[in-house]
Amino acid sequence: GYRARSAYKLKQLDEEAGLFGPGNTVVDLGAAPGGWLQVAAEAVGPQGRVVGVDLQRIKPLDDHDVVETIRGDMTDEETRARITELVGEEGADVVVSDMAPNMTGEYSLDHARSVHLARQAFETAMVVLATGGDLAVKVFDGRDLADLREEMEGEFQYVRSIRPDASRDASSELYLVGKHRITAPVRTGD
Numbered sequence: 001g002y003r004a005r006s007a008y009k010l011k012q013l014d015e016e017a018g019l020f021g022p023g024n025t026v027v028d029l030g031a032a033p034g035g036w037l038q039v040a041a042e043a044v045g046p047q048g049r050v051v052g053v054d055l056q057r058i059k060p061l062d063d064h065d066v067v068e069t070i071r072g073d074m075t076d077e078e079t080r081a082r083i084t085e086l087v088g089e090e091g092a093d094v095v096v097s098d099m100a101p102n103m104t105g106e107y108s109l110d111h112a113r114s115v116h117l118a119r120q121a122f123e124t125a126m127v128v129l130a131t132g133g134d135l136a137v138k139v140f141d142g143r144d145l146a147d148l149r150e151e152m153e154g155e156f157q158y159v160r161s162i163r164p165d166a167s168r169d170a171s172s173e174l175y176l177v178g179k180h181r182i183t184a185p186v187r188t189g190d
């Protein structure tokens with residue numbers, strides 16, 4: 001079994017958008033407790049790599065030769081640097097983010113925080129995702145979504161929004177999926 005029901009959302013995203021292939025390197029942001037890590041590890045197989053990042057500690061997985069984890073805050077620049085270093089020169093084939101803010105119940109605030117996290121994921125992808133790679137990022141629907149989508153459209157061949165059946169109960173949640181990055185990774189540091 002999977003550690004989280006959200007595993008089925010990632011399976012559905014993969015079926016609809018064709019995210020993963022054998023041997024891929026995947027970066028999973030907001031990865032605790034690890035359901036998506038399990039799905040991604042299965043999909044990339046023994047030649048692949050999956051790097052999971054979360055504020056929370058992630059208990060080691062059985063696929064520990066494929067999955068590596070980083071405990072860190074994605075709003076902290078240093079975490080992005082740690083990911084880039086771990087992934088290495090070739091970059092990632094896929095970046096996924098299931099990050100969500102702590103819910104306050106105030107819709108506009110939860111939406112704004114969710115878009116902020118989605119933007120962190122997008123900016124991280126712009127550093128670590130190889131040309132041709134894909135990005136799937138969770139965001140709560142609302143006002144600021146159009147701007148983020150437009151920015152993504154400038155970086156990918158096309159962008160789709162997908163609402164997996166498995167997330168129907170959380171009706172405002174959707175995933176923006178950017179397919180086939182057309183730009184080159186942003187170089188940082190030096």
Ligand code: SAM
Nearest residue numbers: 004030032033034035036055073074098099100
């Ligand atoms: N996809 C995961 C799975 O299948 O097990 C579930 C992810 S859960 C819906 C959202 C996660 O985002 C939480 O574990 C939370 O700690 C993480 N998160 C929220 N804000 C974050 C941040 N700033 N940096 C890193 N992780 C964050």
